[in-house]
Amino acid sequence: MQRIGRKTSGKIEFGMFTLPVLICIVLAFYIPFFMSMYYSLTDWNGISRSVNFIGMDNFRQIFSGDANFSSASWFTVKFSILFIVLSNVLAIVIAVLLDQKLKTSSLLRAAFFIPYILSLVIVGFIWKFIFSQGFASLADTTGWPIWGWSWLGTPKLAFVSVLLVSVWQSIGFYIVIYLAGLQSVPSDLLEAAKVDGAGAFRRFFSVVLPMLAPSVTIAVFMSLTNSIKVFDVILSLTGGGPGGSTYSVSFDIYRETFQNNLFGYGTAKALVLFVVVLIITVLQLTYFKRKEVEQ
């Protein structure tokens, strides 16, 4: 009798501890997610009461005749690849240099970290000012043509600008991850390599880089998940322009839904994004799991 009582009270306690989180998560994710699945099959415009069920039409249209979506996808793929490569390579280089026991190492680390604490929208505005006003002044004083280029006004350069600003904002985060990873490289191993006559580059590629593998895993994973969702910087820096050349997938979804009032169509696109992110994440996790097992 007492045993049953304890069992029930244990269950009540389990419920009291876990129910708040469950309710919040169901409200924040699961219900919206299933609502999205429903609305993606409709032509709902977000305001009207009439919601017509149109089956797979939205998805058919996304994959057959939506030039905006395909160009936004292409932009996001290019952006993600270049962002991952650039931010990780640069972060490793800077982390290795900061790890040379400089007197100002921790101060420098903080300096590189500062943009990461700023809101991305604001970062976009800071650079809009630099690209338009700052570069104009530099062009006047130096006379170099590079400052006179239209960094936000031509499609190719606007892409480069969005990329550079994104790397600038988040590189501090990756530097910090790599600095933490570098602490696990045993110094006697480096000494031994030095005694064996390995130069600085050889030491880096044969000793340091393999030891950094776990940090690379984390940093690549984070940079991929962040870059695939790029939105804020574009909104404030280029607004998607010039001529729609810097629309990312997130931006395209946002525009379709809230500016064109195609809620049903926008949610369908959003679900496509979800499936792609899910596939990439699962592939990445299984790949890294296998690698960990091998080691």
Place this chain on the structure above:
Amino acid sequence: MAGNKTARAALEIVMIAVALLFLYPIILVFYNSFKSFGEVMRDVIALPHQWTFANYSYVWKYIDYPKLFVNNVVITALGLAGIILISSVAAYKLARTKSKFSALLYMLVIIPMLIPFQSIMVTVLKLAQNLHLAGSVWGLGLQYWGLGAPMAVFIYHGFVKGVPKELDESGMIDGATGFSLFFRIVFPLLKPVTATIAVIDVMWIWNDFLLPLLMVNGSPDTKTLTLAAYSFVGQYNTDWQYTMTAVVMAVLPSIVVFILLQKHIVKGVTAGAVKG
């Protein structure tokens, strides 16, 4: 050896120069906010001839800065407190209960980490409107509970597994049970990981843009710092002396806090990334 030392000194100087160049855009924006419109137009690079605070008093009044600041604090504090509270108790219970049901619930709780916010934002807004959570600062703060919980539970769960069970049991002997056991004995032990979660979530909520844009952009009374700067810049466009002042006012709290808590913030972010 001497050569080594000079090389290191040279590297140090180069790195300081690189860091200064790296931060130059922020420095530039900062001192341009003290110029008049004419001076900004004449030369952006030069320091102000005459430092003026006129831009600040104008923008301060126009966007009602104290109000925005309070909004940001309320949203962030409410969001963070809720995330910490509901996630820590749930993660503790889920980690301590060894059953299939508990493992299943844990999966249900952390799976949403895979859902990008953009892919559900439309219906999040619709649901929030139905629940009357849209359009108010408190409603927005509450929404972060669910959105932030999966990652917080994930990090807490991993940490609780490392806390010896004997500690709970010694608490039980003292007669503490349920929530009082958790908050008196276990929660204090989770302090380092609570700090990590706090750093990550404060940075996220304080700077968040898309969710506030959807939820509280309708009225000037409910705007956040970033939102206000966003609409201000949209309105004043090329009045750079004003827009850059709004930018400085929006980022200044973050920078001041960062300078004060630099070590903890960097440590928290690293720990969060390595564990997450």
